[in-house]
Amino acid sequence: MSGIGTGYDLSTNTFSPDGRVFQIEYCSKAVENSGSAVGVRCKDGIVLAVEKIILSRMMIDSSLRRCHIVDTHACLAVAGLSADGRVLVDRAREEASQYKSIYGSPIPGHVLAERIANFVHMYSLYWFVRPFGCSIMLSVYGEKENPQLYVIEPSGVVYRYNACALGKGRQAGRTELEKLEFDKLTCREAVKELAKVIVVNCREEGKDKQYDLEMIWVCDESNKKAQMVPKSIVTEAHEYAKRVAESDDEMDDDDE
Amino acid sequence: MELLQSTNHAVIPDWMSAEHSMGTSIMAVSFDGGVVMGADSRTTTGSYIANRVSDKITPITSQIYCCRSGSAADTQAISDYVRYYTDQHTIELNQEPRVKTVASLFRELCYANKANLMAGIICAGYDDIEGGQVYNITLGGSLVKQPFSIGGSGSTYIYGYCDSKFREGMSRDECMEFVTNSLALAMSRDGSSGGVIRLVVIEKSGVTRHFVPGNKLPTFWDQ
Numbered sequence: 001m002s003g004i005g006t007g008y009d010l011s012t013n014t015f016s017p018d019g020r021v022f023q024i025e026y027c028s029k030a031v032e033n034s035g036s037a038v039g040v041r042c043k044d045g046i047v048l049a050v051e052k053i054i055l056s057r058m059m060i061d062s063s064l065r066r067c068h069i070v071d072t073h074a075c076l077a078v079a080g081l082s083a084d085g086r087v088l089v090d091r092a093r094e095e096a097s098q099y100k101s102i103y104g105s106p107i108p109g110h111v112l113a114e115r116i117a118n119f120v121h122m123y124s125l126y127w128f129v130r131p132f133g134c135s136i137m138l139s140v141y142g143e144k145e146n147p148q149l150y151v152i153e154p155s156g157v158v159y160r161y162n163a164c165a166l167g168k169g170r171q172a173g174r175t176e177l178e179k180l181e182f183d184k185l186t187c188r189e190a191v192k193e194l195a196k197v198i199v200v201n202c203r204e205e206g207k208d209k210q211y212d213l214e215m216i217w218v219c220d221e222s223n224k225k226a227q228m229v230p231k232s233i234v235t236e237a238h239e240y241a242k243r244v245a246e247s248d249d250e251m252d253d254d255d256e
Numbered sequence: 257m258e259l260l261q262s263t264n265h266a267v268i269p270d271w272m273s274a275e276h277s278m279g280t281s282i283m284a285v286s287f288d289g290g291v292v293m294g295a296d297s298r299t300t301t302g303s304y305i306a307n308r309v310s311d312k313i314t315p316i317t318s319q320i321y322c323c324r325s326g327s328a329a330d331t332q333a334i335s336d337y338v339r340y341y342t343d344q345h346t347i348e349l350n351q352e353p354r355v356k357t358v359a360s361l362f363r364e365l366c367y368a369n370k371a372n373l374m375a376g377i378i379c380a381g382y383d384d385i386e387g388g389q390v391y392n393i394t395l396g397g398s399l400v401k402q403p404f405s406i407g408g409s410g411s412t413y414i415y416g417y418c419d420s421k422f423r424e425g426m427s428r429d430e431c432m433e434f435v436t437n438s439l440a441l442a443m444s445r446d447g448s449s450g451g452v453i454r455l456v457v458i459e460k461s462g463v464t465r466h467f468v469p470g471n472k473l474p475t476f477w478d479q
Contacts, residue, residue, distance in 0.1 A: 103345065104360030104399075111348055144385050 013127040023131060024124055027154035030133035031080035035211070036169035036202035037066070038194050039077065039137045040177060041149040041162050042185040045219020046139035047229070048077040049194035051167070051202060054210040067216035067228065071096035073106050073142045075216045075226035079166035080134030080154075088136055088152075091119050109140030109148035113158045121156025131155075135166050139226075141218045169202020176201045187219035191229055192237045199241035200248060213238050279448015281410030281439050282312060282323035284380040285422075285431045286388040286403055290459035291380040292428065294435035295323050296410065296443050297451030308451045316342055319463065320358045320381030321456055325408035326374040326395070334365050334375055355381040359391035359399055367397025376407045382458045404434075410442030410449035417441055428457065432466070440473045 008014055009022030016022060039048040050066040067077045068089045074096060078085030095115045099107040107115075116136060123131045131154050141147040151166070152158045162182045165173030176197045185193070195213055203211070215229035215237075279300050284293040295312040298305055312324050314335050322338075324331035338361045345361075346353050359379040366375055380390040392405040404422055406414060418438050426434065436453055443449045453473065455466035 102360065102364055103357045104363075105354060105356055108349065110350070114348075 011127045012124055012129075012131055021124065021155075024155045027080075027131050027133050028135075031135045031154065031166060032168070032170070034080045034134075034167045035066075036165065036167040036173060036198055037077050037079040037137060038165045038173050038177065038197050038202070039139065039149050039161075039163065040180060040185065040190050040194060041139075041147050041182055042187045042190045042219070043183050044147070044221070045141050045187045045217060045224075046147045046149050047187050047190040047194055047215060047217040047219070048075070048137050048139055049191075049198055049213060049215045050077050050079075051169070051198045052212045052214045054212055057210060061212050065214070067214050069216070069226045070112070070138075071100070071106060072225055073218060074109070074112060074138065074140040075218055076136050076138045077214075077216060078134050078136060081132075082134070084132045085134045085136065088116060088120065088132060088134065092116050092136075092138070106142050107140075108142060109138075109145060109150065110160075112140060113138055113148075113150035113152065113160070117152045117156050117158035120152055120154060124154070124156060137164060137166065139216075139218055141224055141226075143224065147219070165197075165202070167202075168204070169198070172201040173197050187217055187221055188233075191215060191217070191233055192240050195234075195237035195241040196244055199238070200245045279410065279446065280312065280325040280408030281414070281442035281446060281449040282325050282376075282378055282407045283411070283418075283435050283438055284323060284378045284390045284405050285426070285435055286380065286390045287426055287428055287431045289388060290382045290428065290457060291388040291390055292431040292435050293321055293323055293378070293380050293456045293458070294439050295454050296408075296439060296449040297454060298443075298449055299328055300448055305450075310451075311454055313454055313456045315339075315463075316358050316379070317346070317353060317381070319352065319383065319458055320355050320379065321458060321463075322358075322362070322380070323378040323407065325376040325378075330373045330375045331377060334362065334373070334377070337365055338362055352383060354383045354385055355379065355389040355391065356383075356386070356401075359389075359393065359401075362391075362393045363397055363399040366393050370395075370397045378405050378407050380405075380458070382460055384460075388458070406438070406442075408442075408449065410439075410446035413445040414438050414442045428459070432457065436468055437474050440468075441476065443473070444476070444479070 008016035012023040035051040035053045037050045069075045070092045096107045123129050136152045138150040149161050151164050163177040215234050217229050218226040282295045293313050297309050299307040299310045315321050316339050377393045382388050390405050391401050439453050452470050453468040457464045
């Protein structure tokens with residue numbers, strides 16, 4: 001790892017001779033090493049799911065939130081340094097509330113996504129601050145809009161997706177998510193699918209670290225209100241995913 | 257201003273240097289697919305009619321207009337600011353703004369500066385999301401959406417008439433007749449309103465302007 005950008009990676013405001021800003025690329029490393037986060041845009045809303053790695057058995061498992069509500073019609077999940085994520089959540093909430101106060105309507109998805117992206121990008125311009133070490137999966141489903149899913153990266157780019165995966169299991173996650181039919185999938189079905197993607201595909205083999213599934217959605221079922229997916233639904237999906245994982249393991253055993 | 261008055265009292269009477277006010281009768285009615293906006297054309301400084309053919313219906317965007325009453329200077333400044341902010345908002349939004357948004361911007365300015373302004377504005381127009389809409393921004397800076405709205409000093413004389421004549425589901429032409437008759441009555445009773453009736457009809461297909469000259473106004477029992 002050391003020696004990648006020797007000399008040109010000491011500060012955000014330095015370009016390398018081949019046109020790269022290494023500090024920004026190192027930010028992505030922080031995101032890549034975090035617990036998996038996946039999201040999918042369905043026909044009736046958006047679901048985000050996060051693999052929350054629990055560091056201590058003594059920790060109360062409802063803390064260390066990685067999924068946050070931004071406004072009644074918008075929510076997001078953080079991949080990477082969760083403390084950095086909290087700053088972005090506060091900023092997103094401020095943008096959404098100020099927009100509604102001035103313009104009288106809830107903030108549209110693409111406007112909120114671009115505002116967060118511009119904010120993140122600003123921290124890549126100056127030497128006296130460090131960039132954010134987190135990516136944000138933003139979901140917005142306004143009254144007169146289609147459901148939208150955006151990802152904002154530490155460099156400040158923002159893209160709109162049908163589905164996305166961030167963190168450790170992103171390669172496997174993306175491969176699995178590509179198989180889904182987004183225009184036919186409902187959010188209820190997506191909750192199970194995402195649980196399965198995280199538990200079966202994203203989690204590393206043999207990892208015993210205690211983890212929890214945290215899910216957040218905004219969909220027709222929740223009356224277009226952003227909310228944490230009800231615990232019973234998450235537990236049911238988690239159990240389903242664990243069963244699939246075990247049956248996969250059994251199948252592996254049989255092959256041997 | 258005051259210097260002129262004291263030294264040249266005989267040459268420039270005080271009513272010529274009073275603030276330009278739009279006594280005014282303004283009105284807007286929504287129908288399915290658009291709005292009809294109407295206004296008189298009298299601007300006064302004191303009792304002198306500074307402009308007898310003024311246009312009090314001002315565009316903010318191609319499909320959102322406002323009727324202005326109160327101080328002419330204040331309402332022109334406010335609508336210029338709103339047009340500026342709306343233009344910038346449109347760039348970020350990347351689509352035509354909603355009438356609600358423009359009305360909200362009027363409210364922000366009118367409420368925040370209420371101590372220094374005298375402006376009664378009716379903001380109306382068409383957008384694809386909610387169709388024709390009429391919003392009234394009062395002197396204090398409150399914002400209220402209404403099926404139809406009347407404003408200005410002349411409106412006080414036609415509240416009863418409008419309440420009795422208005423029906424839900426009127427057609428475009430019925431709305432135009434309603435506005436024309438209401439404003440004609442207001443103009444005949446209010447000394448600060450008069451001149452011609454200007455009408456602006458805003459629909460999805462576009463904006464059309466109509467004009468009723470002073471000698472062709474609808475007449476009533478006493479004319």
